[in-house]
Amino acid sequence: MLSIPLKRAGNTPLNALHYVEMIILVILFFIFTATPLFAYAQDSQEELIQSKEYELQEVRKRINSLKNSMDRATDEQEKLIGELKEIELGLSERRIKINEIEAKQRSAEQKKQALNADLADSKAYFNDESNKLALQLRAAYISGSQEKIKLLLNQRDPAMLGRLMVYYQYFNDYRIANISNVVNEIKKINELNHKIENEEKNLLNLANYLQIEIDELNLSSNKREKLLINIDKRLAKEGLQVNQLLSQERSLEKLISDISNILSDFPVSSETSFLNSGGRLDWPVDGKVIHDFGHPRAGGKINWNGVVFAVPRGTAVRAIYYGRIAFADWLTGMGLLVIVDHGDGYMSLYAHNETILKNTGDRVSPGDVIATVGDSGGQQQSSLYFEIRKGAKPINPRDWVTENYNR
Numbered sequence: 001m002l003s004i005p006l007k008r009a010g011n012t013p014l015n016a017l018h019y020v021e022m023i024i025l026v027i028l029f030f031i032f033t034a035t036p037l038f039a040y041a042q043d044s045q046e047e048l049i050q051s052k053e054y055e056l057q058e059v060r061k062r063i064n065s066l067k068n069s070m071d072r073a074t075d076e077q078e079k080l081i082g083e084l085k086e087i088e089l090g091l092s093e094r095r096i097k098i099n100e101i102e103a104k105q106r107s108a109e110q111k112k113q114a115l116n117a118d119l120a121d122s123k124a125y126f127n128d129e130s131n132k133l134a135l136q137l138r139a140a141y142i143s144g145s146q147e148k149i150k151l152l153l154n155q156r157d158p159a160m161l162g163r164l165m166v167y168y169q170y171f172n173d174y175r176i177a178n179i180s181n182v183v184n185e186i187k188k189i190n191e192l193n194h195k196i197e198n199e200e201k202n203l204l205n206l207a208n209y210l211q212i213e214i215d216e217l218n219l220s221s222n223k224r225e226k227l228l229i230n231i232d233k234r235l236a237k238e239g240l241q242v243n244q245l246l247s248q249e250r251s252l253e254k255l256i257s258d259i260s261n262i263l264s265d266f267p268v269s270s271e272t273s274f275l276n277s278g279g280r281l282d283w284p285v286d287g288k289v290i291h292d293f294g295h296p297r298a299g300g301k302i303n304w305n306g307v308v309f310a311v312p313r314g315t316a317v318r319a320i321y322y323g324r325i326a327f328a329d330w331l332t333g334m335g336l337l338v339i340v341d342h343g344d345g346y347m348s349l350y351a352h353n354e355t356i357l358k359n360t361g362d363r364v365s366p367g368d369v370i371a372t373v374g375d376s377g378g379q380q381q382s383s384l385y386f387e388i389r390k391g392a393k394p395i396n397p398r399d400w401v402t403e404n405y406n407r
Contacts, residue, residue, distance in 0.1 A: 080230060085330050087224045088376045092336055092355050094217045099355075101210045105203060112199040119192040126185035133178040228378055245302055248333030253392045256347065259326050259339065260391060268324050268343035275344055281320045281401045282366070284350055285373065285384050287311035293396045305394035306349065306387030313382040317350050317371040319364040320388075320401065328356045334385070335377025338370050351385035352377050 287309035291297065295304050319340055326347065327339035334351035338358065341347050354374025364370060375382045388397045 080227065081332050084224070084227055084378055085332070087220055087227065088335060089330055091217065091220050091224065092353075092374075092376070094213055094220065096355050098210060098213050098217065101206055101213065105206050105210070108199050108203050108206065112196060112203070115192055115196045115199065119189065119196065122185055122189050122192060126182060126189060129178050129181045129185065133182060228380075245297070245333070249302070249305070251332055252334065255327065255331065256339070256389060256392050259341070259347075260345065263324075263326055263341055268322075268341055272322075273344055274321055274323075274342040274346045277321060278400050279402065282318070283309075283397075283401050284317050284320055284348075284386055285309050285311045285315055287315070287384070290383065293394075293398065306385055307397055309384045309386065311373045311382060311384050313354055313372075313374055315373040315384075316369045317353060317373060317384060319366060319368045319370050320348050321366050323348075323364055325358045325360050325362045325364065325370070328358055328360050330376070333377055335379065336371065336374065337377075340364060340370070345391045347389045349385070349387040349389065351387075352379050352383055354382070 289307055290310045291304050291308035293304055293307055296302075297304050317338070321340075321342050323340040323342040325338065326341040327337060329337065331337045331351075334349075336351075336353040336356050338350045338353065338356055339347055340350075350371055352374060353371040353376060355372045356370070357372070358364065358368075358370045373382050373384050386397060388395050388400055
């Protein structure tokens with residue numbers, strides 16, 4: 001047996017068999033240890049994903065639990081406000097449904113127009129092929145029904161006859177192709193007509209659904225107007241306007257405080273801190289300011305904690321910075337409210353919306369559309385109420401957002 005010039009400790013020679021055995025053991029060691037390590041890495045990645053999903057579900061669950069608790073308190077304190085909430089939530093759902101139907105209508109109309117264009121092309125091609133075929137049939141009729149036999153009998157030169165027979169075959173093949181094209185175009189035209197009829201039926205059904213939703217929307221809007229009149233009368237009679245505003249402010253502060261406590265377990269991570277963005281952010285809408293931060297309201301007994309923009313109904317409301325949707329629901333005095341958590345205790349609030357387009361826990365970036373402007377919360381005109389807060393304390397949005405809106 002040959003010796004290998006390798007030494008163990010103590011300078012004992014290592015023979016070839018032992019050397020091979022060691023190599024095999026090393027290979028087996030790496031095979032059986034690498035596989036668990038790889039599996040462990042995969043398991044760790046899956047556990048991280050599941051952990052993040054669990055966190056998101058946990059945030060939504062705790063926010064919903066908090067909201068339900070506040071709703072019960074609100075309904076017990078004020079039946080009219082509870083009715084307003086139900087009506088405005090219904091209006092929001094109906095407007096979203098109307099927008100979806102209108103989007104389907106636009107899609108169906110575009111599809112119908114495309115089909116009509118295809119139909120026009122098919123009819124033009126059909127007419128062209130039909131005219132060609134008609135000329136060929138007319139020529140065949142003039143030459144008589146036995147044109148091929150006549151061609152054979154009238155030619156004496158075999159070479160010329162061969163060429164003419166080839167030309168005749170080409171002509172005959174072309175005629176057959178014309179006939180096939182005409183038949184195919186007839187089928188295609190029939191199919192296009194059938195598709196156009198289906199799209200017209202689809203458009204008609206969508207128009208009917210849209211009218212039903214619009215009628216329901218108008219009915220709910222009328223109920224809302226009557227309810228607002230009753231609320232205004234009650235507040236005026238009992239002199240409760242200021243008390244109601246103070247109560248709404250306390251509810252909002254409690255909501256933000258509770259949300260902050262919940263989200264403290266799930267901090268927002270961002271490449272740049274909201275704290276470093278002062279004076280560089282865009283406003284959520286472009287509109288005229290009708291109430292500004294710190295200005296007096298309700299006869300000077302309280303002040304505005306944010307900015308109110310007069311904006312047309314349906315205008316897109318955009319997030320001002322990176323963050324996570326911490327609240328997306330109806331709140332007394334605020335109507336349909338979206339709160340975005342930007343991390344480090346900073347939040348932005350967007351109230352009186354017509355519709356909410358994001359869910360609690362969703363991530364947002366600057367400029368993302370999160371809602372549309374409305375008049376929810378019992379407002380008399382469409383507007384957006386916008387706040388920035390550090391914890392529960394409102395801070396002046398002018399210190400954070402660029403001065404590019406109309407006065």
